[in-house]
Amino acid sequence: MSGLGMVNAGVTTQLLVSLFRLKGVLHYGIAGNADVNLEIGDVTIPQYWAHSGLWNWQRYGDGIDNELALESGGDYTREVGYLQFSKYSNRTDNLLNRVWYQPEEIFPVTGTPEERQHVFWIPVDKSYLKLARKLEDTKLPQCVNTTCLPRPPKVTIVKRGMSASVFIDNAAYRTFLNSKFNATAVEMESAAVALISHQQNLPFIVIRALSDLAGGGSDVSNEASIFSSLAAENSVDILVKFVALLPPHESKIQSE
Template sequence: MGVFRVLLLVGLSLLVVISEAAIPTKTLRQINKANRDGPYLGLVIPNQFELNPLLQHPSYKPSNLTIDVSGKRFRFGTVAGEKAILVMTGLAMVNSGITTQLLVTLFNLKGVIHHGIAGNADPSLHIGDVAIPQYWSHSGLWNWQRYGDGPENPLALEASGDYTRDIGYIKFANYSTTSTDNFLNNVWYQPEEVFPIDGTPEERQHIFWVPVDPHYFNLAKKLEEVTLEKCLNATLCLTYPPKIIRVARGTSASIYVDNAAYRSFIYDKFEVSPVEMESAAVALVCHQQRVPFITFRAISDLAGGGTEESNEADAFTPLASTNAVEVVVQFIKILSQSLVRANVN
């Protein structure tokens, strides 16, 4: 027993050293204490210019608690009276995925709300509108087919189940102005491998269209009555009142899309509305961890133009960011009311 106790003590000491190397003991105590006051809504925000309007919104009441972990700052407070944790991810898929995983792993959450701005591929939407997709895809995961092969040819590693031709492809030669051929050939879109928390570790599943929480999505219909800002200032206004609308699909990739040809392609191929760089990563993490989530994206540009408002992302980003935050606040109010009714019943 003496040897066993020594080995046990050594093992426990190693665990302490490892945990302190990853997360300092003081921070772990802060996390444990904070979790006793939960659960919280996790608010995941891509960038500073999208975070600031929320920090400045009168419905946000900060607490004295801020926890910094692995380069991420988790701000505690309330939004519309609901306990919330705010965290900024940084640009694109890797940052948003890492941040969302930290959030749902470390903290006691009841749901995740993601918001920000987006480009637009949907001709029925306009700058200033806020889109609420029911499904999100990661459209930047590709199998790039070798030159000379076509749709009838299997992809590399397709036979082992790593890749598929089920989703479809883009043929670069279709967009050539000088030739009917192109060495870039075809790019095939691929589903993500996912490993759900209630599944078998290392036993992969696949998903391309990730659904938001159905209850959240149904509640979001009530947001269509909310009035949004039309003017950024006395001289810069939209020519129409912006609207809030639930749409079928949005898509993300670590690519800033400002190209009319690609915008038209992804709309024709996938019928997506917002096009941006973070939401699919948030969706995938929440899907794997079985955490309810929803995303609100305000249109700041037209992903390649096509109207007199082309390439005006710089001008309209502040207005879009403000409208996205207003939708988040109003949604939290609606969600809070639904929780009260559920508790009464």
């Protein structure tokens, strides 16, 4: 258990890297679902992860063609994209303007010392992903007590997951993350694990079961209060099955 949010997850991962001779990182848990094609209970294994909470908040009055503060020095960029608040307001003038999503600034162990790199989408290990594909036909439980899902949950490899230290329970933002970034699993820790693993040149993979619709479902309450236990069980089940697929301890998986 790392605790809630990106900082806790990043610190915990770095401590494990510093204290143990890790050969890889397997991260698992539950997540909100931003993809209308998937259901609660499904277990997702994203191919890429990104931190969606690092922003440059643009000043009021500036437009998309205006340079961001500190952009000229390479600290910030307009390459990833933005969220414009006025598109989600009933008022004609929105002082919040827009936020631009930013890549992380990293210093990989395989890079040149003191020479920064930038990364937004972090790929999971290809060898781990190849093993994970063998789990796509796994049968998973469908009901919590007398409450059942509309269909049996499935394991699926998805394109992208996104993390930020924000619990998403908002239909408009859920739709934005999926339409803008093709994100499926949205949660609060995995991108930090991915960033540390990437910087330390360690293979990693993330298994996230969908516990709720991130605000896109019932107007009454978030579904996680009912289905988080089922999602957590499914996530652990797939993790255990994935570990069983790993080669013997003396063998080392090579990233392709």
